[in-house]
Structures are given as C-alpha cells and as structure tokens.
Amino acid sequence: MLGRLVEWFSAPAQWSGSAGIPTRVLEHLGYTLLAVAIAAVIALPLGAVIGHTRRGGLAVVGVANGLRALPELGVLVLFVLLLGLGLLPPTLALVLLAIPPMLAGAYSGVAGADPGAVDAARGMGMRESQILLQVEVPAAVPLVLGGVRFATLQVVATATIAAYVGLGGLGRYIIDGFSVRDFPQMLGGALIVAVLSIVVELVLQLLGRFVTPGPDRLRLRGRPDRHAAAAPSSVPTPPSPERPDR
Amino acid sequence: MIEFRDVGKRFADGTVGLESLSLTAREGEITVLVGPSGCGKTTSLRTVNRMVEPTSGAVLLAGRDVAQGDPAELRRGIGYVIQQAGLFPHRRVIDNVATVPVLQGLSRREARARAAEVLERVGLDDALAQRWPAQLSGGQQQRVGVARALAGDAPVLLMDEPFSAVDPVVRVELQDELLRLQADLGKTILFVTHDIDEAIRLGDRVAVLRVGGRLAQFAPPDELLAQPVDDFVSGFVGRDRGYRRLGFLPATALRLVDLPTRADANGDTAGPAVPGEWTVLLDGSERPAAWLGPDGARHDLGSVYVTDGDDAAADAAGTLRGALDAALSSPAGRGVAVDGAGRYRGGVDTDDVLALLDRSAPR
Ligand SMILES: Nc1ncnc2c1ncn2[C@@H]1O[C@H](COP(=O)(O)OP(=O)(O)OP(=O)(O)O)[C@@H](O)[C@H]1O
Ligand SMILES: [Mg+2]
Numbered sequence: 001m002l003g004r005l006v007e008w009f010s011a012p013a014q015w016s017g018s019a020g021i022p023t024r025v026l027e028h029l030g031y032t033l034l035a036v037a038i039a040a041v042i043a044l045p046l047g048a049v050i051g052h053t054r055r056g057g058l059a060v061v062g063v064a065n066g067l068r069a070l071p072e073l074g075v076l077v078l079f080v081l082l083l084g085l086g087l088l089p090p091t092l093a094l095v096l097l098a099i100p101p102m103l104a105g106a107y108s109g110v111a112g113a114d115p116g117a118v119d120a121a122r123g124m125g126m127r128e129s130q131i132l133l134q135v136e137v138p139a140a141v142p143l144v145l146g147g148v149r150f151a152t153l154q155v156v157a158t159a160t161i162a163a164y165v166g167l168g169g170l171g172r173y174i175i176d177g178f179s180v181r182d183f184p185q186m187l188g189g190a191l192i193v194a195v196l197s198i199v200v201e202l203v204l205q206l207l208g209r210f211v212t213p214g215p216d217r218l219r220l221r222g223r224p225d226r227h228a229a230a231a232p233s234s235v236p237t238p239p240s241p242e243r244p245d246r
Numbered sequence: 247m248i249e250f251r252d253v254g255k256r257f258a259d260g261t262v263g264l265e266s267l268s269l270t271a272r273e274g275e276i277t278v279l280v281g282p283s284g285c286g287k288t289t290s291l292r293t294v295n296r297m298v299e300p301t302s303g304a305v306l307l308a309g310r311d312v313a314q315g316d317p318a319e320l321r322r323g324i325g326y327v328i329q330q331a332g333l334f335p336h337r338r339v340i341d342n343v344a345t346v347p348v349l350q351g352l353s354r355r356e357a358r359a360r361a362a363e364v365l366e367r368v369g370l371d372d373a374l375a376q377r378w379p380a381q382l383s384g385g386q387q388q389r390v391g392v393a394r395a396l397a398g399d400a401p402v403l404l405m406d407e408p409f410s411a412v413d414p415v416v417r418v419e420l421q422d423e424l425l426r427l428q429a430d431l432g433k434t435i436l437f438v439t440h441d442i443d444e445a446i447r448l449g450d451r452v453a454v455l456r457v458g459g460r461l462a463q464f465a466p467p468d469e470l471l472a473q474p475v476d477d478f479v480s481g482f483v484g485r486d487r488g489y490r491r492l493g494f495l496p497a498t499a500l501r502l503v504d505l506p507t508r509a510d511a512n513g514d515t516a517g518p519a520v521p522g523e524w525t526v527l528l529d530g531s532e533r534p535a536a537w538l539g540p541d542g543a544r545h546d547l548g549s550v551y552v553t554d555g556d557d558a559a560a561d562a563a564g565t566l567r568g569a570l571d572a573a574l575s576s577p578a579g580r581g582v583a584v585d586g587a588g589r590y591r592g593g594v595d596t597d598d599v600l601a602l603l604d605r606s607a608p609r
C-alpha cells in the first residue's frame with residue numbers, strides 16, 4: 001500500500017497539467033480564499049458592531065450554533081437544487097461554514113476589549129466609530145485572527161466538496177479515486193489536504209504575529225522592543241455586562 | 247467653575263444614583279467628593295462630561311449647561327482620569343498621551359511633541375515614552391493616565407479614584423505630584439475618592455456625600471475636622487480627626503528653645519558636651535544626626551519638626567502636628583526643629599506645644 005502511494009506521488013504526470021497536484025492545490029486554495037473572503041466581509045463587521053453595541057449577542061450565538069450544526073454536503077445539495085451547478089453552490093456552502101467562527105471571534109474580541117480603556121476613550125471625546133476602530137478593534141485582533149484561522153482550516157478541509165459538483169480542487173482525487181477504487185489516489189488526496197492544512201495554519205500564525213498591534217507584534221525592521229519580553233501577553237476577558245448608560 | 251443644580255439621576259432599572267445634588271466646584275480649586283461606596287460619587291462626576299445624563303436638574307460648566315451641544319465635543323475639553331487608568335494597550339505611552347491632541351485636530355507630530363511635554367511634567371522619564379502600557383508599573387500607568395488627561399490642556403479635570411489601585415507609598419507620591427502640578431496649573435479639579443485622608447490632603451474643599459448623593463457637609467478640610475455637622479460626618483472623618491486637624495494649624499506662635507549641641511564631623515561619640523544632659527549631635531553641615539543621652543550613648547532623633555514648608559516632602563511643615571510629632575517621638579522629651587534644608591534650628595518643648603494646642607481648641 002505504501003509502495004503504491006509513493007508510486008502515485010512520484011508519477012511525473014502527477015506534477016504537471018490540469019489534473020496535476022500543483023493545479024489541484026491552487027484550485028483548492030482558490031475556493032478556500034473566495035469563501036473565506038466573502039465570509040469575512042460579512043461576519044467581521046457584523047460581529048464587531050454587535051460586540052460594540054452589545055445588542056443581538058444572543059441572536060449571534062444562536063445563529064452561529066445553528067450554522068455549525070448544518071451538514072455541509074446537505075447544504076451543498078440544497079444549493080445545487082436551488083441554484084444549479086457551478087461555482088456558486090459550493091462557495092455558498094463554504095461561506096456558511098466560515099461565518100460562525102469569524103463572527104464569534106469578532107464579537108467576543110470587540111466585546112472583550114478592556115472596559116476601562118473603552119470608558120476612557122469615550123470620556124476623552126472619541127465618537128462611537130472611533131472607539132470601535134481605534135480601541136476595540138485593535139484589542140480584538142488576536143481573537144479575530146483566531147476566528148479567521150479556524151474558519152480557514154475548516155474550509156480547507158471541506159473544500160473537497162467542490163469536486164462533488166464537477167469542480168476541481170483536491171476533492172477530485174478523493175472522489176475520482178473512490179469511484180474507481182483507486183485507494184492510493186484517495187489516500188494521496190487526503191494526505192495533501194492534511195499537509196495543506198498544516199501549512200496554511202503555520203502561514204496564518206506567522207502573518208498574525210505581524211498584524212497584531214501592540215507589544216507582541218513581530219517587526220522586521222526598526223528598534224527592537226527591549227521590554228517586550230516583560231509584557232504579559234494579553235488574555236482576552238469574556239464580555240462583561242455593561243452598564244447601559246453611555 | 248462646575249455647578250451642580252439639583253442634579254438627579256434615576257437609572258433605567260429604577261436605582262436612584264443621585265437624588266438632588268447641588269454643589270459648586272470653584273475655579274482653580276480641587277473639590278473632593280468623598281463618601282461611602284455606592285453613595286453616588288462616580289455618578290455625579292460623570293454627569294459633568296455626560297457619561298451619565300441626569301434625569302433632573304442641570305450641570306453648568308463655566309456657566310453653560312453641559313446638556314447643550316455635542317457630548318464628544320464637550321468631553322474633549324474636559325480631562326478625565328479613572329481608577330483603572332484605562333490606557334490603550336496597543337498604543338505606546340507617548341501615543342496614548344497624544345490621543346486627545348490628535349482628536350482636537352493637531353497633527354500626529356505636534357500631538358507627540360505636546361505629549362512629550364506633558365509626560366515630563368508628570369515626572370515620567372523620556373525612556374518610558376516608547377514603552378507599552380503593560381510594561382509600566384501601576385504607579386507609572388496612573389501617571390500616564392494623568393498625563394493623557396492633561397494633554398488636551400483642558401481647564402477642568404475629572405478624577406475618579408485615580409490613585410486607589412496603587413500601594414499606599416506610591417499613592418502619597420502621586421498625591422504630592424498632583425498638588426505640585428496643581429500649584430503650577432491651577433485647574434478646576436473634581437476629585438472622587440472614598441479615602442478621607444486623601445480627601446483632606448488634596449481638597450481645597452471637601453464634599454461628604456451620603457447614599458443617594460445627599461450632601462452631608464461641604465467645607466474646607468480643617469473645618470470638616472474641627473466642626474463635623476453630624477454623627478455621619480464625624481464618623482466618616484474618624485476618631486483621630488482631632489489629631490489630624492493639627493496638620494492644618496500653623497505653629498507660628500511656637501517658641502523654639504535652645505538645646506545643648508555638639509558639632510561632630512567624624513561621628514565620634516566621645517561623650518556629651520553637657521554632662522548629664524541630652525545633647526544634639528550635629529554633622530558637618532549642621533544637620534542633626536542623633537541624640538546623645540546623658541550617659542553618652544547614641545539615640546535615634548525621632549521625627550524632626552520642619553519649621554518652614556518649602557520642602558514639599560514635609561507634609562506637616564510648620565504645623566502643630568509636626569511640632570507635636572517631634573516632641574512626642576524624641577527620646578529626650580524635647581523635639582528637634584530644623585529648617586527646610588534640614589539644618590538645626592532649635593528645640594521643641596512638649597509643654598509649649600500642649601499650651602498652644604490648648605489655646606487653639608475648637609469651642
Ligand atoms: N448604570 C447603572 N445602572 C443602575 N444603577 C447604577 C448604575 N450606575 C450606578 N448605579 C447605582 O447608583 C448608585 C451610585 O453609584 P456610584 O457608582 O455613583 O457610586 P460611588 O459612590 O462611585 O461608589 P464607589 O465608591 O463604590 O465607586 C449605586 O447604588 C449604584 O449601584
Ligand atoms: Mg465610584
């Protein structure tokens with residue numbers, strides 16, 4: 001079995017052409033990026049605004065949990081029935097998958113911003129939008145990134161479903177392999193998905209360290225932070241019930 | 247000037263935070279609101295910058311009702327310091343302080359220059375400006391909080407228990423710092439605390455509040471200590487108020503006595519200058535170093551009475567409290583008086599202090 005797997009990977013045809021591994025990986029990443037980007041545009045602002053106003057937090061949790069419980073394949077079939085074949089149905093199914101973790105990350109990140117800092121910001125005359133963008137969003141970045149990472153990993157793992165509706169991506173190997181009982185091909189496809197997940201996770205972790213504002217940020221140039229080591233990394237606090245008066 | 251006119255606040259849940267508070271905080275003075283927890287101090291403070299909107303009455307700032315106009319605009323003209331400091335963790339200290347100037351429309355460059363100025367004012371080292379808030383001690387964070395409130399150059403400052411989260415030693419430092427700043431800046435400060443000692447130290451006038459924001463007494467600290475209007479206030483200012491009040495009574499009428507002294511640059515304890523008497527040992531620059539007992543043994547000086555108040559560190563300078571402390575803590579039965587520079591001036595006789603006390607007793 002292992003020998004046949006190695007054979008599958010080492011066949012020259014596997015590494016070029018429209019059915020080759022590089023193409024499939026790029027297709028797979030393309031579906032992922034598209035779905036994550038659409039979900040981010042929807043979920044991040046929505047979560048941030050809800051986290052700021054603290055109105056509708058319960059609804060968010062409910063909807064997010066509801067979405068999480070949906071079976072992706074069932075959703076895909078439903079969208080195909082409604083919308084026909086094409087890129088749209090699998091993308092929508094993946095968007096629904098990516099929304100909950102990002103929504104939760106943005107919501108809890110913004111709502112968990114230090115209440116003292118928010119109070120001070122308002123008290124010194126920041127407008128609500130300035131409080132959100134200048135104080136709460138920077139504080140939310142670690143949790144937002146966590147949500148984005150989690151969503152992306154789920155989408156990478158699930159984007160194989162695109163192959164069910166005749167699209168490409170790494171799901172092709174799994175589905176095609178299954179239909180002709182070519183187990184090395186199936187296993188090879190699954191392995192590539194797993195490796196891709198790990199690589200994506202590592203890349204996102206690294207990127208995250210560059211965009212996190214504050215003392216923990218990684219900087220390529222400029223003065224090193226002499227005291228950075230002494231700083232406790234920020235632990236997000238759960239949103240506390242706010243006094244309604246503001 | 248901040249004027250509360252029958253200010254009432256009933257919260258959405260029905261809690262009455264303030265019944266009807268009327269009070270005037272004078273221009274250029276520190277007005278302290280003090281009272282037990284939940285009595286409405288924070289609520290009244292926050293009606294000034296409209297972080298709380300009163301449900302009745304009005305707050306006037308320099309004669310104008312704060313309820314008119316844009317709250318954000320109003321707040322940019324009022325410094326605000328809170329207990330938790332509330333620094334922005336993702337901004338360096340200098341940029342935290344530059345926040346209000348930027349909001350006021352200064353360029354980032356000008357705002358930073360202004361921030362650097364203010365940081366120096368509150369006694370923060372240049373090196374700290376580039377740090378992150380998490381890299382500061384609690385006391386330093388509070389200083390940054392004060393600097394941030396001063397950076398907008400607002401004439402009015404609201405301070406809500408700004409020093410209560412730091413340890414007592416640092417708290418006293420910060421209080422001294424505030425008094426020093428205030429001597430320069432002459433802001434109109436409304437200061438909330440639940441610590442009566444802090445209120446008495448800082449306040450030009452102190453308002454003691456009961457639950458519901460009911461004003462129990464509003465008076466300068468010495469009057470509060472001398473004549474509490476009722477049991478609530480006297481209970482609040484404490485049993486040792488008589489002693490504390492001494493800190494407000496000048497000891498100008500106190501006559502210093504001569505003590506036997508012996509100059510000694512080498513710390514040599516060969517024996518008393520005057521046999522059988524307590525003698526003050528002076529160092530090379532005339533500062534008292536120790537007592538020499540009648541038997542020639544060295545004893546601690548005890549606390550000294552600083553005659554003039556130039557030295558900000560000497561809290562009780564020139565007051566009866568300083569004189570009494572010196573007399574009572576000396577092993578010789580008589581205290582040592584020094585000038586602002588610490589040079590020997592004379593002795594304080596316990597009987598003289600007590601006689602003065604007798605004459606200044608409130609009737
Ligand atoms: N947003 C709110 N909703 C309901 N009740 C409130 C609200 N804010 C304050 N209160 C209540 O109003 C009263 C006065 O509160 P306030 O915070 O002004 O007290 P305080 O004197 O500052 O007390 P502390 O010394 O504990 O800070 C309290 O009973 C408090 O529970
Ligand atoms: Mg309070």
